[in-house]
Amino acid sequence: MNFVDDRLDVISDEIDVFGSGVLGLTIKCAKCHSHKYDPIPQRDYYRLAAIFKGAYDEHDWLMPQHAGDGGKVMATRYLPYVMPGATPVQLMAEEGKREAFNRDLDREIGLVKAALEQKAEPIKKKLLDQKLAQLPPALHEDLRRMLVTPPDKRNELEKYLAEKFERILKIEPEELKRSEAGYKKEAEESERQIKLLEFRKLPEPRIRGLWDRGVPSPSYILRRGDPASFGRLVGPGVPSVLTDGKTPFEVQPPWPGSSKTGRRLALARWLIRPDHPLTSRVMVNRIWKHHFGTGIVKTLANFGNTGARPTHSELLDWLASEFVRQGWSIKSMHRLMMTSSTYRQNSTVTPVLEKMDPENLLLSRMPLKRMEAEVLNDTLLLISGRLDETPYGVPEPVLVRDDGLVTPIETEKGMRRSIYVAQRRTDTPTILENFDLPPMSPNCVERNVSTVAPQALHLMNNAMIHKLAEAFAGRVQKEAGADPENQIATAYWLALSRPPTDEEKKISLETLNRLRTEQAKQWLAKAKAEQKAEALPAGPKADVSPKLSAANTEPQEATSSALSKFCHTLMNSGAFLYID
Structure with a gap:
């Protein structure tokens, strides 16, 4: 069996991920032939492939058995050391x-x-x-x-x-x-x-890494992308359209006497050169999209001729230069954007703003943005007090239930953040799948945001969501006490990070009282049915209704159930699901 074709597909995926994710360019179309109006010729595609060939060599592929046994097999060839400075x-x-x-x-x-x-x-x-x-x-x-x-x-x-x-x-x-x-x-x-x-159980210490393994095999242009049809010999290089045409792409070993090619290191250095702002532009555009719902360049993976024009080109340039000036710190860029007056606007649409900026291209108001799947799941766990914040470690397993739903398995402290939950293509947690968690095949340039019935049905009917609502209500009772107004205010602060308005407080109180009355009636009916089933003597002393009236309170079960339903309603609200 010839595995070269499959390995070339892996390399092709790597180039596709690199092009769309780092350069913001569609490179994959140059794999088979040059396009008349495309500035990236086929030659540049295979020069780029030659850079990765130091680690991804289709004729010298790392076999699975070499990677096993905790790196002990042929470790001298594949792993120069286990950890820096370890004795x-x-x-x-x-x-x-x-x-x-x-x-x-x-x-x-x-x-x-x-x-x-x-x-x-x-x-x-x-x-x-x-x-x-x-x-x-x-x-x-x-x-x-x-x-x-x-x-x-x-x-x-x-x-x-x-x-x-x-x-x-x-x-x-x-x-x-x-x-x-x-x-x-x-x-x-x-x-x-x-x-x-x-x-x-802790597995044997292993790492999943990528490293150069000596001199790779020669790189050729493949005619029509056919692995069996070799064209011209090419060396490592970057897309010529992104260079000045004079400065060569220099490749040097990482250190004197090293047997490594240094090709990927040379690529990394080229990407962050001061005269090469494309990398920083693409990155800050993605961060901007994360916060504002749409990038300054709408086509995140296409900064080329067929991509969208930037809505604020000067702003994009300034953010890119500021990103470099701050040492390529993503955290600093998040802070800069989130503390801006633009980000701190509300999403209210007024007739004046709608007339001046109907599509909100000028960001005259904060765009509504629904929480991503992982953020939504983690927020539900956080407000209910069931988020296990333990960092690191092996992925947490998922449970495939008899009804076909997939849920994370609960630990002693609750459920861990979504980033630590094991994800397989066939066993994606249902809540993440319903709320548009993308399959990474090979990567996701931009997530789809759908609004479909299974999302609402999941939040309304899923047993795990109801369990979290009960935990949320328990947390509210613990922090706010028995006063309904305090409970409503606490629930709003926990779920929405703000107090309720006067109108919201009024409606919430009416709703909570109505739910408590309904739950009390159901509880009393259930208690009477149980008494009848147990053949207890009838009469005023055996009836629980006088007890309730005398105490002038509802049963604790009714109060807790009513608050749980109110918290569940809050978890289903647009104010909770959307960042405004």
Whole structure:
């Protein structure tokens, strides 16, 4: 099998990601041939591919088995060191900590398995007796002895019986679950605990890295992009349209005597040259889009002839130069934009502004922007007090439920931020998928923002959202006490970062009182039904209604349920979902 074609596709994806993400240019179209009106010829495409060939060489690809075993296999060829300045003693100490941590988890797993096995023993005995009853009584004693004897210690008779009857007498886990409903529930819970404990185990120290591995194979222009049709030999270089045509692309080893090509280092240095502002323009345009919903150049990945013109070219140039002046600090650029008077505007549309700037191209008002999928998920967890803020570590597993929904698994502290949740193409958490989390194939230049029914249905009906609403209500009760006005104000501050207006406060109080009354009626009806079912004596002393009237309060369950529904409504509001 020839894997070169697949490897060239990987390199093509890398160039596509680099072009659209870093340069803001569409380069992929030059792979097969030059275009008459395109300033990037086919030659430049393969010169760029030659830069990456120091690490991505289709004829000298790193095999999977070389990458395994924690980097121990052929480590001298592929990994010059594990970590800067690490001594063997430090590495051994870290490895010892990892092994001790995993041993503790193995011990916990063993306890869970032992407890489940103990509960399964009487059920196994019952099922085994049923199966033995169908066989001749003379064999029962020998068969029981055979089943408890390890395979390597069985005598000839036991081996014969095992060959004939072991498969019939073997009791599968699913058979145990089918036989006892109570055991099935306990077994599934134990399996969930074991899965969580297994996932928490620390893996062998590995890194996913990319590095030059010596002199790469020659680079050729591929006619029509065909891997079997070689054209002219080319060297590493950058798109000629982005150079002055005089200064050559210089490639030097990273340090004297190094066997590395230095090609990617030369590319990195070229990207941040003072006379090459394209990189900084593309980056600040993306940051601007993140905050204001639309970039100064609307086509984020296309700064070329077919892309959109900048709406404020002088502003883009100033931001790009300021970005470089501040040491390419993304945090500083976020601070600069978010503390500007433009960002701090409200989104109110007035007749005057609508007439002067109908499309808001001049940013006469703050554009409404819905929270991204990860931000929405994290915010729901944050306001409910269920956000586990533990940083770093391995990805948290997801649970594929019987109804097809995919949810993150809850830890002792809650649920972790979306960035730490494991994401697979087939098992994307449902809330992230519904709110437009993009598939990275190979990358996402700009997210789609859709408004579809599953989004509203998820926030209204999903069990996890209702659970978070209950936690949100519990947090509000804890911080605000029993006063409804304080509860409403606290809920608004937590969810919207502002107090309610007078009109919102009035409507919220009416809603909360109505919900509390409805929930109290339901609670009383349920209590009466339970009393009737238990055949309690009737009469005024047995009725809970007089108790309620005498205390002049609703049951605690009704109050909590009403506040939970109010918090759930707030979580579904446009004011919560949109940044204005």
